Amino acid sequence: MELPFSARLARDNGWSRDLADAVIEEYCRFCYLAVVAGHEVTPSDEVDQAWHLHLTYSRHYWGPFTQALGRPLHHGPTEGGPAEQRRYLENYDATLVSYAREFGRPAPARIWPAASVRFGDASYMRRINSRQSWVIPRPGLLSMPRPTSRTVLLCLLAAVTAALWTTTAAAHDVLDGKKGFELYSAWFSHMMAEHPFTLVGGTVALVVGVVLVERSSGRPGRGASGCGASCSGGCGGGCGAD
Numbered sequence: 001m002e003l004p005f006s007a008r009l010a011r012d013n014g015w016s017r018d019l020a021d022a023v024i025e026e027y028c029r030f031c032y033l034a035v036v037a038g039h040e041v042t043p044s045d046e047v048d049q050a051w052h053l054h055l056t057y058s059r060h061y062w063g064p065f066t067q068a069l070g071r072p073l074h075h076g077p078t079e080g081g082p083a084e085q086r087r088y089l090e091n092y093d094a095t096l097v098s099y100a101r102e103f104g105r106p107a108p109a110r111i112w113p114a115a116s117v118r119f120g121d122a123s124y125m126r127r128i129n130s131r132q133s134w135v136i137p138r139p140g141l142l143s144m145p146r147p148t149s150r151t152v153l154l155c156l157l158a159a160v161t162a163a164l165w166t167t168t169a170a171a172h173d174v175l176d177g178k179k180g181f182e183l184y185s186a187w188f189s190h191m192m193a194e195h196p197f198t199l200v201g202g203t204v205a206l207v208v209g210v211v212l213v214e215r216s217s218g219r220p221g222r223g224a225s226g227c228g229a230s231c232s233g234g235c236g237g238g239c240g241a242d
Contacts, residue, residue, distance in 0.1 A: 009053050013046075014130075019110075023050050026111045029103065030095075034073055037098040042091040044112045045125070051075060089115050157209040161202045 003011075010020035027050035030043045043051060054061055055075060066072050078084045092115045099107040112118075128135065191199040 005053070009050055012053065013049055023047060023111055027051060029099065031069060031073060033095060033098055033102060035069055036102065039094055040091050041095040041098065042088050044118055046111045089119060092118060157206055161206045
């Protein structure tokens with residue numbers, strides 16, 4: 001049985017057929033803007049997925065589709081770096097402005113998110129095998145901006161670990177009446193003598209927690225992931241991430 005373009009797009013991206021159909025409609029609008037906007041245009045990631053898939057239908061893309069546009073619409077890699085990042089950010093904002101002007105309404109945010117979302121998430125996109133890996137949404141705390149999320153999580157980890165150690169020592173009344181250095185010395189001596197595994201386990205848990213927080217926070221991308229197209233005597237564009 002033949003797999004329609006919309007069904008393939010939905011399957012490859014984990015979308016519903018309704019969303020895939022909506023993205024295809026927006027892709028057509030993007031291609032129209034590439035011809036009439038008068039400036040280089042940049043698609044959203046969702047629209048770009050439709051563009052990528054369409055390019056694999058090369059006979060249609062370079063045949064009737066190109067004839068309908070009246071000129072070729074090329075898709076190539078970005079050169080990367082700060083200059084390219086600024087270029088695609090500016091192009092994307094300009095594309096949204098041209099969209100509203102041409103179609104009389106703002107672009108739908110579900111398919112055309114704000115530039116901060118479009119390019120903020122770009123460097124974290126990955127292909128995965130859903131038969132081998134689970135995809136679990138990150139808790140809201142992990143989605144907080146860096147360094148806020150790391151600071152909060154590290155403070156929570158330290159507080160929980162300290163509470164565990166202190167509660168264990170306090171249960172034996174070894175901290176009663178002690179202050180300052182004497183307090184910490186008594187606590188450490190007691191933990192080493194009576195609860196070494198709790199002390200070591202808590203320390204390991206804290207270190208592992210710090211590592212996981214750092215890994216979950218990731219590293220900011222060094223460049224924008226974007227695609228552009230311009231149809232002024234021919235179309236050209238770029239896509240990728242530095």
